[in-house]
Amino acid sequence: MDFAGAYSWPNLSFILQGFGMTLLVAALSILFSFVLGTLLGILRYTRVPLLNRLLAVIIDLIRNLPLLLIIYFMYIVLPQLGLKLPPFWAAIAALTLFEGAMISEIVRGGLTSVDRGQIEAARSSGLGYVQTMRHIILPQALRRMAPPLVSQFISLLKDTSLAIIISLPEIMHNVQILQGHSPNYVIPALLLAALLYFAVNFTLSIIARRLEARKI
Incomplete structure (x- = not known):
């Protein structure tokens, strides 16, 4: 093990650049997946029979596929299409x-955890469906969803490492390149990668636990 060589500034900078790419991919994926997931969740909550069944089939299909397969796809x-x-x-x-x-x-x-009686009360007071969702249902649901959402975002951050298979220059890809330079760099580089992952994920875990404890 060559800690001095592995942590020389060029190598350290290379690993940190990879981690920066990991965080960027994770941040954009969190944003886009939250928007997509919220939209799909609301559409399923509306319980329009045909739409609900169609979305249920699509969502179950995606959830039961390996993420690795979706990345390959x-x-x-897609380029072949x-x-x-x-x-x-x-x-x-x-x-x-x-x-x-x-x-x-x-x-x-x-959304389902919110008492549907509140919807009826809001509608009877003159609020439309969109207004009811925006002002009554969603605020309560978001407070209850916060802890599991943060946990899902933690999983997403860790899942970015799978992009190594398509040569995305994220942290594990860069660690693998350092391994090609010298086998003595492998353990120090992996330890640093583990520490960086742990620092971010542990912070998010603390946030999730506090949100759950406060039941915000």
């Missing part, structure tokens, strides 16, 4: 689709 299959995505956007598209399906179930569960 975005990067290898005429849509070529660079590794960066292929990874984001795959994570958004997969995590969006997961989040949709969290959103649907959060």
